Amino acid sequence: DxxxxxxxxxxxxxxxxxxxxxxxxxxxxxxxxxxxxxxxxxxxxxxxxxxxxxxxxxxxxxxxxxxxxxxxxxxxxxxxxxxxxxxxxxxxxxxxxxxxxxxxxxxxxxxxxxxxxxxxxxxxxxxxSWTRWAVLLAAMLIGVPATLVLAEKAASYQRPSPMPTGIAPLPPPGRFNLFRPAARLLGCAGEALPPMSGSMPAAMVRGAVFGVVFAMLMSLLLSANVFTCSLNHPARLAAWLVLALPLAALFLRTSHALERVNPGTAFRRFAVGALTRATPLLVIASLLALRGPGIAFAGMMLAILALVFAFVAAVHALATRGAGDYRAGAVASGIVLAWITAFWLPLVF
The missing domain is CATH 3.40.50.1820 (Alpha/Beta hydrolase fold, catalytic domain)
Structure with a gap:
């Protein structure tokens, strides 16, 4: 309001x-x-x-x-x-x-x-206090990667055995697959064999575990060091829940296209996703920044969005590796992006 x-x-x-x-x-x-x-x-x-x-x-x-x-x-x-x-x-x-x-x-x-x-x-x-400033900076630089690692460990707890390689191959990327240029740049090739383990519902649960654990830990980290981001805000919590489902469905769709270029490793899965989603935004942001104050603010917002997309690409890669299933990575990506949108932006339902 x-x-x-x-x-x-x-x-x-x-x-x-x-x-x-x-x-x-x-x-x-x-x-x-x-x-x-x-x-x-x-x-x-x-x-x-x-x-x-x-x-x-x-x-x-x-x-x-x-x-x-x-x-x-x-x-x-x-x-x-x-x-x-x-x-x-x-x-x-x-x-x-x-x-x-x-x-x-x-x-x-x-x-x-x-x-x-x-x-x-x-x-x-x-x-x-220079000491307090340094401690806060170190807390964020160490805390964010640690939060990702802990969320990955939670998603990997007693995961099912991976499906045999080749049991569910995907068709090669089509001519208009947006991930194709970055995949070629990073040397992705061969038959697309997406990582999968267990059923679809099980994969979605593991993705949800990653997303919720990450959001809980990051809320504590941000509230202690940057800005208040508690999960007990009713309106923002409702916004998170409302956005999570459609965003998870969207990422399930786009992750299918990502897996068709056969990223193969967690790093390539992250890099292909980050380059594809963030690069156009960063180019536009740079052009707007050259226009001077005022319009440059729109460029800054696009640059922040690019960083968010790159971060979500890391979430997808780590959740996929932890759960052994790319579908879990997609669900985790949707939940984390919904949390960022609901708790970082002035948006409530």
């Missing part, structure tokens, strides 16, 4: 004032969070300081305001930001980040902390 964002920010400010009486209050919002703060504080600021990260306020509120962003921000240029700020707001620019990376940019975080300390007269009360 986009229209309620400002009211929610105002309610949070009222709660903070009541819970911590006498203490100064600052609000930091990134992207849509900055837009929500702009809407909430435009007429009657409820905070002592406002930081809009990666978003330009439509009108600078009547409270100390900092507009912070990276040099490669896709929504607006530095010149536009300084024009909007005028003499009513300060501007902080990092030479390192774009819209997506601003929240993890140490230059911006340190600068924001220093500005808030100075603006609210806190001296050095709050300090940026």
């Amino acid at each position: 986009w229209s309620s964002n400002a009211a929610q920010v105002e309610a949070w400010c009222a709660w903070a004032r009541a819970s911590f009486p006498g203490l100064p209050l600052a609000y930091l919002g990134h992207s849509m969070g900055g837009e929500a703060g702009d809407a909430a504080f435009r007429e009657n600021p409820a905070v002592d300081a406002f930081v809009s990260l990666g978003m330009l306020p439509r009108r600078v509120p009547d409270c100390p305001t900092l507009i912070a962003f990276g040099r490669y921000e896709e929504l607006f240029s530095e010149e536009t930001a300084r024009e909007v700020a005028g003499d009513r707001a300060e501007v902080l620019v990092s030479p390192y980040s774009d819209h997506m990376l601003e929240i993890t940019d140490p230059f911006l975080v340190r600068g924001i902390v220093a500005w808030v300390n100075t603006t609210l007269g806190l001296g050095g009360t709050v300090a940026f």
